Amino acid sequence: MKHTITLGTLMLAGALNGCSYLERLERRLTPAAPRPAPAASQPTRQVNITLANTAWVAFAIDGAAEVLAPKPMLRWLDSEQISGTGGCNLFTARSRRTQDALRIASLIPNGKPCLTLPGSQEDLFFKALEQTRRFKLDQDQGHQDHQDQLVLENESGHVLARFLRTD
Template identity: 35%
Template sequence: MKKASIALIVMACIGACSSQPQRTISLPKVTDKAMVKDRTIALAGNQVSVYGDMPDNFDNTYWQFIHVQGQRLATGDLAAVLRIKTGDLYGTSGCNDYTARYRRDGLWLAVSALKMGNQPCDSLVSQDQLVYKALSQVRSVRLLQSNDNLVLLDAKGSVIAELKALKLPTS
């Protein structure tokens, strides 16, 4: 696959990203056997199977960070969430809202123009930094075959973060 070029601009975050109800749903599994290649990645020291492609609806999804760089993140009102909407990423780190642009080419994902608020977050400083770092370093994405969780990978193919699908908030 060819890598995506980066030419992106900033979009303002839609307010109150973290106040939406968070109910878990699963993304549709890729059923076309030609798309499901035998691929594995290392996750928490184990080899796990991933899909070889992303579903068409990936560009309109909502996710909650489960862990970043092996560290479990907060849940509930303090959960870090990510909204993906055709070219835009936005959400909250649990404390600060963020916004960015992205370009995807298959499994490759290029994030740019990442901006995050700077509200003091005494109890969530580490989580705030982890979310920012994960979004800054992501270069590709995969869906786990076992549970349809999203994994963010860096340029070396190492797992940066794992996220679970949430129901899209209603506008």
């Protein structure tokens, strides 16, 4: 039997191999049990936190309450520079913030590219970043650690993604 290795097979193998490091990193940075968005009965309070020098892991994207490992992560290196992973692909981006307005632009992948299918978790994550126009920083009063939450919204206030602070 003759085995043929196609370019697609090589790309898939590289993508799977390239994600193993990110999976280990994600396990170390992910809080033990991220909680879904607080229900109406669980009060949240607005928190005044700067985004510079903070790290976040996604626990809800595009309304899906469960984000699969490896989970997308964001890190604000300073007030305007972001780095992170969509779960497999590493990226850098620029952010511009004024009060509760936030725009994330110039998403640039870096490192080994991974295959991303349209509609996949990573694809939805990158689209959420590109569509972000507002954000909220909340503290989940229903969670025992009162973890900080970053909520990204589009222009009309629709929640695109939710993150828990990891640093």
